[in-house]
Amino acid sequence: MHWQVQEAKQRFSEVLRAAESGEPQIVTKHGEEVAVVIDIAEYRRLRGESMTFMEFLREEPVDDADIDAAMERASDSPRQVDLAG
Known part of the structure; x- marks a missing residue:
């Protein structure tokens, strides 16, 4: 799943839960992929x-x-x- 930085900040617990379940979470800034949250x-x-x-x-x-x-x-x-x- 892709998250904009602002949304990832606001819903960080949800981002972590998804990453823990084995789904890498990609964070974007100005439309560009800048980070990934993984287990x-x-x-x-x-x-x-x-x-x-x-x-x-x-x-x-x-x-x-x-x-x-x-x-x-x-x-x-x-x-x-x-x-x-």
Whole structure:
């Protein structure tokens, strides 16, 4: 969504709510795009910043199927390794 600076000031809480829900909010001044308001998690992702384990857990929902798949072990036997060579 595009907001003129004056309108963005007046309705800043609404701008923030929309940004938090994953919709970047573009701010214009005299018809030109001058800024964008985005969710802090998206900002950190774009900057390549690492997150804490707790932030990771809050960020990505995990379902039981993902956990079950990660916990399964391969059913084939281990491969032979030549340590002499």
